[in-house]
Amino acid sequence: MLNGLNQINQVNPGVFFYWVKVTAVAGSNTFTINQSITTGNFSKCYGIQAGSNVYNSNCNTVMSTVTNNGCATTVQFNAPTAGTYIIAVKFDATTIKNQPAPSPGTTVHSDFSTTGVPNSTSGLDLKKKVM
Numbered sequence: 172m173l174n175g176l177n178q179i180n181q182v183n184p185g186v187f188f189y190w191v192k193v194t195a196v197a198g199s200n201t202f203t204i205n206q207s208i209t210t211g212n213f214s215k216c217y218g219i220q221a222g223s224n225v226y227n228s229n230c231n232t233v234m235s236t237v238t239n240n241g242c243a244t245t246v247q248f249n250a251p252t253a254g255t256y257i258i259a260v261k262f263d264a265t266t267i268k269n270q271p272a273p274s275p276g277t278t279v280h281s282d283f284s285t286t287g288v289p290n291s292t293s294g295l296d297l298k299k300k301v302m
Contacts, residue, residue, distance in 0.1 A: 177272050182264040186220055189260045189283045191291045195250040203286040204260055206242040213279040213297065216242035218266035226257040258285070273297065 193202055206216045223237040225248045235248035237260060246258050273279045279297040 179268055179270050179272050182267060185263070185265050186222075187262050187264060187295065189262060189293060191258050191285045191288055193256050193258060193285065193288055195248075195253065195256045197250055197253045200248055200250055200256075202246045202258060202288070204244040204246065204258075205284055205286065206244075207282050207284075208279060209282055209294075210278065210280040213270075213273045215267045215270045217262040217264060217281070219244055220261045220263040222261040224259050226259065227251075228255050228257075267297070273299065275299065 189204060191202075191204070193200075208214065208216075219237060219239045223235070223246070225233040225235040225246065227233055227250075233248050233250065233256065235246060235258075237247075238245050244260055246260065248256070250256060276299075281295050281297070282292050283295070284292040
């Protein structure tokens with residue numbers, strides 16, 4: 172939704188998750204999730220919110236650190252054993268509030284992908300709500 176200054180003043184939903192299955196070595200692991208805006212005239216990337224986590228194959232949480240720097244989110248965790256883990260990053264759509272709105276009729280598409288993880292790209296579209 173836009174305010175009188177042609178800025179985004181409301182987003183729905185307020186948060187969304189990016190989930191990715193990774194293969195980790197026993198010990199220290201670092202994965203980077205990159206955002207890229209592939210269409211539209213918009214340049215703001217989504218921030219993260221508390222609630223991001225890493226899970227083992229039994230759905231138990233693994234202590235992790237998730238940090239965001241612009242369009243890159245870094246997930247670090249210490250895997251007790253080598254194997255499959257699930258990273259769940261909680262992105263905060265409200266971080267684009269008060270940013271200049273995309274051009275009317277434009278869909279802004281963002282891709283999210285994890286470095287070194289084939290087929291990990293997922294997309295999200297930002298569209299102006301028709302009133």
